[in-house]
Amino acid sequence: MLSKRSLVGVRWNFHTLAVLFFMLIGIQAFAADPAVDSSDEAVAAGKALFNTNCKTCHKLDAKLVGPALRGATDRQPAENVKKFIKNSAVVIGSGDSYYNDLYKEYNNTAMPAHEFLSDDDLNNLLAYIEFGDKVDPAAAAAAGTGAEGGAAVAGGGIPNEYLTVILVVLVVVLLLILAVLGLIISVLTKYLNKQELDEDDQEFVSQKFNLGKVIKSDGFIIIVTALVVALVAKTAIDGLYSVGVQQGYAPTQPIAYSHKLHAGTLEIECQYCHTGVEIGRSANIPSPNICMNCHTHVQNVQGKEGVSPEIQKIYDAVDNNTPIEWVRVHNLPDLAYFNHSQHVKVGGIECQTCHGPIQEMEVVGQHSALTMGWCIDCHRQTEIATEGNAYYDKLVQIHADSKDALKVKDIGGLECAKCHY
């Protein structure tokens, strides 16, 4: 019965004819159920309801998670649409063929019940769905170009251009000075040659620059030797100091995962994936099930079609139950003990304090030296947040005589056995 009605569907009355008229002149691409109120108040009230309850899954004119809603009362009578909004499970359960097909088309994604909506609410909602926020293509195009223009103006690199100009001007000025100096020399030489000079002066004025003589001079040899020795010594000492320090190590990972995208652009907190950081020694590398919280839906970057080859690697790992073999970046020697929870949960230190600007790193590298001196420096300088923590009360009391604030070094932060045991 229902399906038959949907076929016959539109009742022929004035509203329908009016809608048909609009369709014919090409503005309307659908027809709404004539029962739907088109008044401005209803549309405004419906918009508020739509934004709190529907927006995350539906758009008016495009598919999102659920179908585009405009024209819903053309495809089905308004009464059926209302029933479906109130409790979609009941409608699907009743065997309604149209809504069952729709349910299947959208991969059996169930819509939550909205029993709390009154009949007035539903009417307003339908009014907004059918008549609200119509997009005028010409206006949209104009708005689009306007936005682009604004972006172009905002994106201009003015400081950079200034720097280049300043540099060029400086070089030109220096060249000019050189040319002027050269001119002065030649003019002076010509003038002196015309004068009557004694032999010594004559020789001095007309002397030629002798490169060989300069190179063989003692002063030159001493300066060059000293420079070479200093350079070699510096590289040797730097090299020796870098033995056992892996600062700058940024290995290629099995998946080209970008922290810049996830932690920077998308602002996902570090702890969302590195869940162990507040409860254990290690911050933990996330298992693929955490990736899949989002990547079940996000299959490619920047809204591209198809599956990105890098994201495909997560799917393969999940399907085949194989580990993703990430390369460990921070390799603290086994002779030193370090605990993340102690620093992050108790000490309240930001991840970036030690790991650097991770949110800007395309490939993660070791930012800090992780040497003992580096640890100790921080322990000497860092004050302890003792306020509101009864654990520290006695320590604060003992420390009260000192002029300095209570620091990590004062509560055993420099003890050998704190880290080496």
Added chain:
Amino acid sequence: MKIAKALSLLGIAAAGISLVACKADGDNQGLEYAPQMYHSVAYEPLTQIKDETKGEWLSNREDGKGEFFNSNINNPHGMNMREPVAGTVPRTKDGSLPYRYKAFEIEEASVNVKNPIELNDEVLKEGERLFQLYCTPCHGKGGQGDGTVGMIIGGVANLTGGAYVGLSEGHIYHVITKGKGRMGAHGSQITPENRWKIVHYVKQKLQGGQNADNAVAVAEKATQETQVETPAN
């Protein structure tokens, strides 16, 4: 004499330049000092060297493998971590047992599961912090389904919307633990205690306390206390 001097200078220069190569950079891990003290003898959960020849040059292991080889040959994929034996139950601080409801048993969970954590300001503050860590990427700072990631994924619930404000705390806990619709299961990321703190925050601050457990819990506690007192009297 001059040749000897030149050679010695060249040697020093070569040594200096070769030392530069010790510096870590890109894929090069750099030279290790005292490697035997760097690599753990015991199995470590987050390091795994699968190459059996690694460190062969200083190895004195009885099995003849390289000094640094530290994969567990008895585990799948040579991993050092292992899934717990089926049927075992983790011991927790508060003695809570594992969550038994399956993902589809949401109706039962909504009715039967109650928030065991007492509501106070500290819990709400911690709940807010945890919400910002684990929920805001999708649900947004105000829980309105407008987080940066949520905009890409789409279909994120507006926790302040009419369909959600009246849901029970058990329902929220179940959805965090097992996932629902487009939301994945977050049980592996957030401890049960923290999940309940998030539930408190969502219920009290984002949904205005509608259908909260704490009203019931406080009443129940009061009756329990009187019952306990009776025999003592």
